[in-house]
Amino acid sequence: MKVRFKVRLKDRERVALLAGGILAIAIISYYLFLWYGDFREYTSGRIEAKSIYLKKQSGIVAEKAFIKRRLVNVKDDLKVLETGLLPGEKAPLSAAELQRLLKEMAESLNIEIRSEKAVSPVDMGEYLGVPVEIGFNATTAKLKNMLFKIQESPLLLTVSGLKIRVGNVRNPGGLNISLTVRGLVKKEAGE
Structure with a gap:
């Protein structure tokens, strides 16, 4: 059994209903447009942030090979420089070797x-x-030659202290010299 409703609307009611429908569609369209604008702004901001992050990460990846080569070079340089360390496993042995040298x-x-x-x-x-x-006692020429020999040594030696006293001010040929020379030794693992 079918029930049919026959509703007869007057022209004024039809116009009001049509105007209400159009107004409802306009309001819904307005809110959909606002939501779409916010969504687009949010996604464009995310895309921009992701692209900046991606550029940064790709830069790091590109530098990885350079950093590896640099690390190998630095390790090689360190091995070469460590040949200039004082011989001896402990500091007293190294000091004795430096005194002998x-x-x-x-x-x-x-x-x-x-x-x-x-x-x-x-x-x-x-x-x-x-x-x-x-x-020691020496002339300025001998002191200069001693400092030159220390500088030209294959070991990494530095002059960390130099005191010069003149015995005779009128004849400054003989100098009383106190010279502190420092060499390097690698620390033991337990130190």
Whole structure:
């Protein structure tokens, strides 16, 4: 059984119903347009942020090969430089070796060492600085030659202290010199 409703609308009611429908569609369209604009703005911001992040990450990936090559080069350079470390496993042995080396340098220049003293090691990160202080009398020319020999040594040696005293001010040929030379030795794993 079918039930039919016959509704007769007057012209005024039809116009009001049509105007209400159009107004409802306009309001719904307006809110859909606002939602679509916000969604587009949100997605464009996300896309821009993702593209910046992607550029950054691709830059890091591109630098990876360069960084690996640089690391290999630095390790090779470190191996070459570590050949200049003092021989000896511990600081006292290295200090004795440095004293022997300084004596040989002084003897080759006819300099007589009057005093020598191993100073306590200095912590320098992964390495220990092993200073040795020597005292001798020499002329300025011999001092210059001694400093030149220290500089030209295959070991990494630095002059960390130099004290010069003149015995006779009128004749400054003979100088009393106290020279502190520091070499490097690699720290032991337990230190």
